[in-house]
Amino acid sequence: MSDMDSFAERAVRRVARRTSRRSLLTLIGGAITGAAVIPVLPVSRAVASTHGGGKSGLPPQTTGNPQDPGDQTQCDYWRYCAIDGFLCSCCGGTASACPPGTEMSPITWIGTCLNPADGRSYIISYNDCCGKSSCGRCLCNRNESDRPMVRPQSNNDINWCLGTESGSVYNCSTAVILGTALESK
Amino acid sequence: MSDMDSFAERAVRRVARRTSRRSLLTLIGGAITGAAVIPVLPVSRAVASTHGGGKSGLPPQTTGNPQDPGDQTQCDYWRYCAIDGFLCSCCGGTASACPPGTEMSPITWIGTCLNPADGRSYIISYNDCCGKSSCGRCLCNRNESDRPMVRPQSNNDINWCLGTESGSVYNCSTAVILGTALESK
């Protein structure tokens, strides 16, 4: 855990030295942009027309809360604006909980997604669920404000299971609300 | 290796005690039947319409020998009448050779397939290639004279990599000519 602490602290100190508070938030949350639902040719982890961004083929899973609208089994659900991987909602977990028997990674990448119902932008933490092999359902890749490996904390290509006790095998990804962001479009 | 020897010898002795020579050959080679090419709903290892028995999508690989006709990347090639697995022809090997870096299993199941060119039935040994993970190309399952696990030497569901030095991980299956069979239809 000391590695992780120093990673975060170093990243903050390093950047704080030469950036404004606005840029710091950008670094933490990724570029603060609204998250329109864009049909894509999905690549990366989400390799393909057959997978990421396609229809999951599952019946809708909604929260029932009109302020949190959409189907959590679909790649176009608002929280998934920077997700990369199998949706835990399809794997025995939920949009914010890991499937039984997996371990939620303590650190991960974060994005900022616009909630179309309340018009707020939320900081979303894409914690990986770890310790079982690839779930195999609902592969989804969206890259709003994703940045390359050069900036790990904004990169969704990393196997963030590296921080877990149960080893680094990746099962699925969650999209957990950490708070609202400063601005929204 | 002594286990394998005793397996084969025991099987022969056991059966020889109460069967005619004709039945013995049946036991060794499976039921001696002609191998018509039958379109199937493939199951088992060859799970599915998307896989076993479907078109490989590869360009034809022929031997150039008119006595050995057909496309060795297709499930309907005459030698594959009782094969179950990925075709080594599509995986860096040939119909009778393993891909580089794999090990050919010394024992396996055998079938009897009719060569449509010369009208002979051949004893085909379906040696598995072992020591690398599933090839993933040209899955094919045909079950002429296949018998359940109760008769292992006629069963194509077994991972025959059990006899190798490099461990029991399965890569693909060959179809090696061991000789001609007694009868053909």
Next chain:
Amino acid sequence: MKVRRFLGAAALAIVAGAAQAASYPEPLANEPIPNVVELSAQYPASWVYVHDLHFNSLPDGRAAIVDVAADVRAFKGQVPVAQFGTLLPSTTRPEIYVAETFFSRMTRGERTDVITIWDKATLKPKGEIVLPGGKRGQFVTLRNSFQLTNGEKWALLFNFTPASSVSVIDIDARKILNEIDLPGCSLVYPTGPRGFTSLCADGTMTSIELDTAGKVAASSTSKPINDIDHDPMFMTPAMVGKTAWFATFKGNIHGLDLANAKARDLGVFQMPKEKTAEGEWRPGGWQVISADAAGRLYVLMNPAGKEGSHKDGGSEVWVVDPARKQRVARIPLQNPAVSVEVTAQSAPLLVASRSDGSLDVYDATSGAFQRTLAQVVHDPMTMTASR
């Protein structure tokens, strides 16, 4: 956990300036990290273990646990079942046993066979029993390679090297009690209070009675009962109490009474013989027979039956009453199926697995189609309903 606090603090700072939408004065609440779902220790009877052979990565097999009565959130979780492994749920304890094989370098290197014990509620491993000798039989999953006996306190594991043997394992003591050589015989069918039967390559069956230490107390071999050349029994029977009902390649139903120490042959009865344009109706698929709690049998049938068609899947399920030796219903399937399983509910569900890994679920009583659970696994060869 400093990292999380750091992120949390940053998020709080941001909240202050957030734009407020008139209709929702409060933003959505922050959510906890970590957060992992747990299951109940006792699974409902509508849950089914769907084994995924995972042909594109055989070392990485697994099983999905699925509520086949649910339209939403049907997928409950996964348990690894590595390298032609076999999954075996306890019916009396909150445990799942998995017999599987690992290599030190995943596809090569040193082999280790183990029985892993999983907790049903947490789906975390509780322990493992290492099995020496690299003997565990590896083949397309058959439930009867790994079974329980002695009030579910012992496991029976079939070994194949290709020499055949059965290991007797004390689950509580986490130790192997015995290994019984069974030349020419295959698989384990629990028999009597403490013992098993195996089916043999010469058509006979051998019953082994075990003593309290796991040693062979008695053994007996039947006369040939299985016509392997002409009409072999599929290896996985439907269990009705202690009676095992096997389908045969040509559409007969063959019963074995396994209630007592020595298996008793109940003989064969025919399902209707019906010719079709492509051949005749025969059982076809991988796990072709299952039973409901009332003792009715469900047999997956292929209309193009002939030599070599026995793994081609099926397009109908025939419902058979073994007491009356009669077919009582036909259920046409929405899609061709690989395997079938029936739940133990009082209103049973029929589950038909498809080659694309989806499950079609039917009301077993009426035959009415209920739902499809899409792409639950990759290669759904074997299913086991919760009991």
Next chain:
Amino acid sequence: MKVRRFLGAAALAIVAGAAQAASYPEPLANEPIPNVVELSAQYPASWVYVHDLHFNSLPDGRAAIVDVAADVRAFKGQVPVAQFGTLLPSTTRPEIYVAETFFSRMTRGERTDVITIWDKATLKPKGEIVLPGGKRGQFVTLRNSFQLTNGEKWALLFNFTPASSVSVIDIDARKILNEIDLPGCSLVYPTGPRGFTSLCADGTMTSIELDTAGKVAASSTSKPINDIDHDPMFMTPAMVGKTAWFATFKGNIHGLDLANAKARDLGVFQMPKEKTAEGEWRPGGWQVISADAAGRLYVLMNPAGKEGSHKDGGSEVWVVDPARKQRVARIPLQNPAVSVEVTAQSAPLLVASRSDGSLDVYDATSGAFQRTLAQVVHDPMTMTASR
């Protein structure tokens, strides 16, 4: 081997009575067992390593070796590349290096990171170097996580825990010479005769010169060269000699001269900016840039470019002459592509990988489509042409 002789004898006995077809008096010859294909130790320039991330089983990644100039028997063999591993072919020895990770129970248990050394001719492992500490960086494959330096006698491996460091490994001695902490910097770009450059989160780059023992002889950090917020460089450059050409998200080409111990920024030039109905043409995909032996660059382009589109793949390849800083051709692709790679042949081939694992091959000079190699792998993120 007695078994084989036994089967052979049986087969011979049967031959005697075989029916003879008039047109073929002799039956087909018996074939030898075992029989395993070998490759040449030096691969032709038309061979390409296609890394398969294998998203449906990440622990079971692998690479296919493919002759992209061949219509038949294009698939040469496979090398395992486990768990977000990276493959690195030597250009001077008949060896392939793979940095990868295993677990004692495949998906859990004790972690072991290794570099496995494969023989190009036999595709068998020749040795391995165990890497302590469980540090190897794991992410969707990037070639620049694992590179060679010092005349290919040393390997450089990027670690990420999330603390960043680079291990210097002597391949001959099979040992780790050094581990260099590089806080905030990522990946390795071999630089000068013995050293490397890393790209850093603040937009700078750091060059490390190594001494003959693998220790840091000198290090230097540039001013910011990478506008990560607004127009970041993709992480995988095309190499033309010792010059690395990077594409940026918005379609600029950024050169770094890595010939000497300290990397030198060659600055940026623009590809044509062209608006479309869906946005603008931008690089898109995973490995979006490659070079031919003449130094022309090939960039995979997406017509719907905007923030977040950078991994969406591409439908054209733009050919760019970096000397003239001009686009010299556009190659419309038959199918959307994930990644591109160009062979080092004098008549180069352009390989475009598709999301279904197929490869489309084009004449890189004319842009003419040549062939599709169907479903070579599952998830073809990274390709490396033989050199």
